[in-house]
Amino acid sequence: MKKYKDLLPFLDKVAEGDVLEVLRQLPSDSIDLGITSPPYNKKEKNKGWLVDRVIYKGARDKMPEKEYQRWQVEVLNELYRVIKPGGSFFYNHKLRWERGRMLHPMDWLRRTKWVIRQEIIWDRMIAANLRGWRFWQVEERIYWLYKPKGGDLIGEELESRHALLTSIWRIPPERDKNNPHPAPFPIALPTRIIYSIFGDERGKVVLDPFCGSGTTLVAAKLLGHHYIGIDISPEYVEYARRRLERAERERGKVLEEISKHVVRKTFKERKERGEFVGRYRKKRSLFDL
Numbered sequence: 001m002k003k004y005k006d007l008l009p010f011l012d013k014v015a016e017g018d019v020l021e022v023l024r025q026l027p028s029d030s031i032d033l034g035i036t037s038p039p040y041n042k043k044e045k046n047k048g049w050l051v052d053r054v055i056y057k058g059a060r061d062k063m064p065e066k067e068y069q070r071w072q073v074e075v076l077n078e079l080y081r082v083i084k085p086g087g088s089f090f091y092n093h094k095l096r097w098e099r100g101r102m103l104h105p106m107d108w109l110r111r112t113k114w115v116i117r118q119e120i121i122w123d124r125m126i127a128a129n130l131r132g133w134r135f136w137q138v139e140e141r142i143y144w145l146y147k148p149k150g151g152d153l154i155g156e157e158l159e160s161r162h163a164l165l166t167s168i169w170r171i172p173p174e175r176d177k178n179n180p181h182p183a184p185f186p187i188a189l190p191t192r193i194i195y196s197i198f199g200d201e202r203g204k205v206v207l208d209p210f211c212g213s214g215t216t217l218v219a220a221k222l223l224g225h226h227y228i229g230i231d232i233s234p235e236y237v238e239y240a241r242r243r244l245e246r247a248e249r250e251r252g253k254v255l256e257e258i259s260k261h262v263v264r265k266t267f268k269e270r271k272e273r274g275e276f277v278g279r280y281r282k283k284r285s286l287f288d289l
């Protein structure tokens with residue numbers, strides 16, 4: 001099909017360039033799955049953030065908030081165009097504050113074309129704010145965005161072995177000191193997403209439009225899929241390309257994540273053995289305990 005011919009120059013490559021400029025060259029309805037963490041518009045000096053170490057080489061992360069949100073809506077709508085109907089995009093972001101006012105990703109996600117299928121809490125099990133004005137923010141958010149197919153806004157059912165991982169993901173951040181990127185994904189995260197969506201299928205196309213050090217792309221490659229990466233920083237693009245060449249080194253971490261996608265006992269088995277199945281039980285009075 002012509003559509004896929006137009007995709008070939010980008011397939012299994014990392015494109016260096018601006019996200020919108022590259023996305024506009026991709027054919028519509030051609031990508032199976034996307035995953036990304038965009039720049040967060042951190043604006044370290046506005047008392048909302050204390051993360052001064054996350055500074056990208058080759059990209060500024062400081063825009064007027066309105067402009068930032070408009071940009072994110074434009075990028076997300078362009079991503080909607082390139083994803084296949086029935087396909088998904090996982091968008092990682094977090095709650096921020098600007099001069100005391102909370103900025104929530106839903107503020108702009110609801111202005112995109114996407115159906116918001118789920119909000120997942122990513123418990124990073126650390127706090128970046130060692131002091132501050134609020135309880136330590138240990139979590140980020142991952143939005144499962146869905147492009148409906150034929151008017152169906154719900155999509156396919158998730159297999160139990162993946163669904164059992166729940167909507168709170170406890171995954172510590174990446175600690176590889178050789179990675180020059182200030183905020184890489186831990187590889188378990190894109191692995192969890194890709195494996196949950198495709199299971200043991202192979203040969204799908206996975207896109208990360210702000211791919212940084214290429215973590216999503218490495219996970220996709222090791223799981224047997226094609227990948228497309230985009231990043232504006234020549235340094236990260238170069239690192240991602242080298243990392244993809246020696247992807248095999250990271251297979252152990254990918255297998256570790258996959259080993260978590262299991263149903264140890266089905267509902268039927270638990271019921272047959274008289275074990276707890278989450279059924280309603282008549283409430284007892286406190287005095288009966």
Ligand SMILES: C[S@@+](CC[C@H](N)C(=O)[O-])C[C@H]1O[C@@H](n2cnc3c(N)ncnc32)[C@H](O)[C@@H]1O
Pocket residue numbers: 017018019020036037038039056057058059060181183184185209210211212213214215216230231232233236
């Ligand atoms: C949060 S980081 C992504 C990290 C990535 N998930 C990883 O595992 O390394 C966001 C990335 O967006 C890139 N970026 C910033 N502005 C961009 C733009 N206009 N177009 C493409 N990439 C951009 C930055 O260079 C940075 O690597």
